Amino acid sequence: xxxxxxxxxxxxxxxxxxxTEDEVSLLCKRIENDQAxxxxxxxxxxxxxxxxxxxxxxxxxxxxxxxxxxxEDEPALSGNRKAxxxxxxxxxxxxxxxxxxxxxxxxxxxxxxxxxxxxxGEPTVLAKSTPDTVVTQVAGLSNNPSATQHTIDPRLNKYxxxxxxxxxxxxxxxxxxxxxxVGQQSVRE
Amino acid sequence: xxxxxTDRELVxxxxxxxxxxxxxxxxxxxxKIIKLVSRFVREPSDxxxxxxxxxxxxxxxxxxxxxxxxxxxWLYRIASNTAKNFLVSxxxxxxxxxxxxxxxxSREEEFGLNDVATPDNILAKDEVQHTVFETIENLPDDLxxxxxxxxxxxxxxxxxxxxxxxPVGTVRSRIFRARETVSEKLRALSxx
Numbered sequence: 001x002x003x004x005x006x007x008x009x010x011x012x013x014x015x016x017x018x019x020t021e022d023e024v025s026l027l028c029k030r031i032e033n034d035q036a037x038x039x040x041x042x043x044x045x046x047x048x049x050x051x052x053x054x055x056x057x058x059x060x061x062x063x064x065x066x067x068x069x070x071x072e073d074e075p076a077l078s079g080n081r082k083a084x085x086x087x088x089x090x091x092x093x094x095x096x097x098x099x100x101x102x103x104x105x106x107x108x109x110x111x112x113x114x115x116x117x118x119x120x121g122e123p124t125v126l127a128k129s130t131p132d133t134v135v136t137q138v139a140g141l142s143n144n145p146s147a148t149q150h151t152i153d154p155r156l157n158k159y160x161x162x163x164x165x166x167x168x169x170x171x172x173x174x175x176x177x178x179x180x181x182v183g184q185q186s187v188r189e
Numbered sequence: 190x191x192x193x194x195t196d197r198e199l200v201x202x203x204x205x206x207x208x209x210x211x212x213x214x215x216x217x218x219x220x221k222i223i224k225l226v227s228r229f230v231r232e233p234s235d236x237x238x239x240x241x242x243x244x245x246x247x248x249x250x251x252x253x254x255x256x257x258x259x260x261x262x263w264l265y266r267i268a269s270n271t272a273k274n275f276l277v278s279x280x281x282x283x284x285x286x287x288x289x290x291x292x293x294x295s296r297e298e299e300f301g302l303n304d305v306a307t308p309d310n311i312l313a314k315d316e317v318q319h320t321v322f323e324t325i326e327n328l329p330d331d332l333x334x335x336x337x338x339x340x341x342x343x344x345x346x347x348x349x350x351x352x353x354x355x356p357v358g359t360v361r362s363r364i365f366r367a368r369e370t371v372s373e374k375l376r377a378l379s380x381x
Contacts, residue, residue, distance in 0.1 A: 016191070016364070038212070043376070044368050045216065046317070047371050050322075051321060054224065055224070056227060057311060063215075067244045077208075077252055
């Protein structure tokens with residue numbers, strides 16, 4: 001077999017996925033620079049499509065050149081991929097920061113909300129609390145349930161029971177009752 | 190290995206910056222995509238424009254293609270959506286807007302010729318098809334068997350070698366020579 005036939009034979013094998021990854025690279029470069037090899041690649045696929053009755057009615061149309069021309073000004077994709085992954089990383093970082101900021105703001109709002117005295121008093125000590133201190137207090141309570149039981153008096157229990165029916169409509173389910181306990185308890189102390 | 194290997198390798202090359210590998214994907218799939226688009230878009234010149242748009246969209250979207258599905262399935266979806274969008278933009282009514290790509294594929298096989306079927310086009314296509322079948326019919330037994338086992342039965346070279354009791358290299362050569370013979374006939378037909 002002549003050298004040119006050997007390369008055409010490789011084109012045929014590549015079409016069937018029967019060459020190695022190493023051969024692919026060299027063959028693609030050859031096809032890129034050899035019109036005859038490109039035509040073989042096209043023709044072999046036309047034959048395959050014809051055998052499988054998959055030819056379109058306009059089978060003689062070849063629009064590969066106009067697509068090639070249309071993509072002439074498009075950048076190669078490797079740069080795009082890098083840029084895309086970089087932008088993903090930036091978005092991920094910002095979304096992480098956004099979540100952290102939201103949690104912190106939510107904590108402050110909850111503390112402000114719960115620090116208001118039943119009698120309309122101003123939020124004093126707890127308004128200055130950071131979310132960290134609230135979390136610490138909540139953690140402390142949950143670690144020592146018996147202590148919580150001792151410190152919650154019947155008046156507070158009544159308050160929680162009376163307000164539990166509104167808890168469902170609260171936008172932050174689950175967290176608000178705990179925050180109320182913490183807030184109420186801290187004010188009492 | 191197999192056809193998916195070829196597509197995967199070409200896609201990988203495009204994603205790594207080799208634009209010429211995309212040309213090979215276009216050459217490979219252009220007829221199938223033209224056939225698909227022509228089912229939606231009746232005007233031939235519009236069908237070619239939509240086909241071109243589909244390939245350009247595919248090229249731009251390739252960085253996001255992770256190979257979860259076969260490349261052709263992915264391309265098929267892009268082309269059918271591009272064709273549908275074209276129709277919507279043309280304010281034409283399309284009965285099949287609601288059906289998905291998989292269903293379109295099965296319908297394509299079911300209905301066969303349903304695209305831009307002018308008498309001249311049908312004649313030209315039939316001539317190509319006839320030439321391919323006739324040439325294969327007249328091939329020596331060993332070449333015909335190797336090619337049909339590959340094309341119709343989808344066997345790998347190794348499996349064909351087992352069936353034909355010959356080395357894989359011989360199978361490779363037989364399939365190539367069969368294709369080359371048919372290819373020469375086609376070029377003679379088109380006057381190249």
